[in-house]
Every structure is written in structure tokens, then in C-alpha cells.
Amino acid sequence: MNIGTPNESTIVSLAELIRDLVGSSSRIVLVDRPVDDPEVRGPDIALARNVLGWEPTVRVQDGLARTIQWARGSWS
Numbered sequence: 001m002n003i004g005t006p007n008e009s010t011i012v013s014l015a016e017l018i019r020d021l022v023g024s025s026s027r028i029v030l031v032d033r034p035v036d037d038p039e040v041r042g043p044d045i046a047l048a049r050n051v052l053g054w055e056p057t058v059r060v061q062d063g064l065a066r067t068i069q070w071a072r073g074s075w076s
């Protein structure tokens with residue numbers, strides 16, 4: 001069962017968001033994709049909606065910010 005956001009985003013945009021949220025100036029390096037890399041990464045959450053009555057309620061940005069805050073507290 002797919003659990004996630006049905007909103008598709010690129011890996012580059014996700015990397016940029018994480019870099020910005022942690023306050024890094026790291027350069028993002030693009031490499032060739034593997035041959036079997038999927039073209040679409042947006043999960044179909046219909047089964048989770050139907051069986052569990054579940055839908056995402058936390059935006060990706062907010063979930064990442066919470067995760068970063070947790071990780072910083074765990075590694076201090």
C-alpha cells in the first residue's frame with residue numbers, strides 16, 4: 001500500500017528543498033539516471049484512502065522541517 005503524497009515532484013526539487021531547509025550551500029550534482037529508474041514517482045494512494053480512510057495532512061515542506069528538527073536534536 002502506497003503511503004505518501006500524491007503530488008509528484010522531481011528529485012532535484014526535493015534535494016533543493018532539503019538543502020534550503022537545513023541552511024546548506026551545498027552544490028547539487030546531477031548524474032545520469034539508471035536505465036531502470038522509474039519515470040513517475042507519485043504514488044497512487046487510492047488504496048490507502050479506501051481501506052484506511054487515510055490522506056496526507058502534512059505538507060512535504062513541513063514534514064521535512066520536523067524531521068530535520070528531530071535529527072538535529074538527536075545528534076546534539
